[in-house]
Amino acid sequence: MDKKIYKKLISNHGMGTVKSLGWSSIESQHKRFEVIYNNRPEAATSLLDVGAGYGDFLTFLKFQESTFDYTGIEPFEPFYQEAVKNFGEEFFRNTDLMNYNPKRNYDYVIASGLFWRDVEDWNDIFIRSVEKMMCLSRLGVSFNLLSTYSNAMKNPKLRYSNPAEIVELIGALGEKFMLIHNYHKTNKDFTCVLYK
Numbered sequence: 001m002d003k004k005i006y007k008k009l010i011s012n013h014g015m016g017t018v019k020s021l022g023w024s025s026i027e028s029q030h031k032r033f034e035v036i037y038n039n040r041p042e043a044a045t046s047l048l049d050v051g052a053g054y055g056d057f058l059t060f061l062k063f064q065e066s067t068f069d070y071t072g073i074e075p076f077e078p079f080y081q082e083a084v085k086n087f088g089e090e091f092f093r094n095t096d097l098m099n100y101n102p103k104r105n106y107d108y109v110i111a112s113g114l115f116w117r118d119v120e121d122w123n124d125i126f127i128r129s130v131e132k133m134m135c136l137s138r139l140g141v142s143f144n145l146l147s148t149y150s151n152a153m154k155n156p157k158l159r160y161s162n163p164a165e166i167v168e169l170i171g172a173l174g175e176k177f178m179l180i181h182n183y184h185k186t187n188k189d190f191t192c193v194l195y196k
């Protein structure tokens with residue numbers, strides 16, 4: 001997690017805004033939440049939100065009148081503090097994925113926007129993160145990635161993934177998965193759901 005990037009986004013767009021999380025609009029953030037939520041494992045009742053930001057997925061769940069038992073983890077202190085201010089301490093932990101070793105598991109482990117920055121060891125970080133999410137989950141895992149099929153202008157600082165290559169990687173982790181690539185007009189990202 002690059003603190004400098006989020007500090008800059010906060011100073012440009014203001015605390016509490018979707019743009020300070022790196023998103024272009026509330027609509028696109030919600031569309032991603034919808035895809036993650038609508039494809040949840042049927043029996044799931046507990047959820048871990050990895051990289052929870054301000055806890056906006058919890059707001060989304062409340063709108064669905066969902067009774068999910070929610071926990072969000074967020075390593076960037078200013079986002080974490082804001083989430084706690086909005087919802088209370090019981091829902092959030094100020095930690096990153098690799099250092100989170102809870103005594104319990106979660107039915108559904110999700111991450112929206114975790115893998116978008118391009119970094120040298122992206123492949124390794126991606127695989128280790130998805131493996132860790134699988135370890136923490138009982139029924140399934142979901143995350144989104146920017147797509148090489150995007151029709152939107154590409155930003156060289158971001159990581160665009162080829163869905164076929166991602167299928168190779170996640171297929172090695174389990175044979176039941178879904179790849180959803182039809183929810184943005186510009187095809188800018190896609191969502192993977194892995195079922196256990």
Ligand SMILES: C[S@@+](CC[C@H](N)C(=O)[O-])C[C@H]1O[C@@H](n2cnc3c(N)ncnc32)[C@H](O)[C@@H]1O
Pocket residue numbers: 001002021022023029050051052053054055056057073074075076079095096097098111112113114
């Ligand atoms: C693009 S923002 C999305 C926030 C939120 N998921 C949403 O959709 O509103 C990505 C978030 O992931 C967090 N993050 C980055 N690396 C992380 C890691 N290794 N473990 C947990 N969270 C991480 C960032 O601090 C940031 O809040």
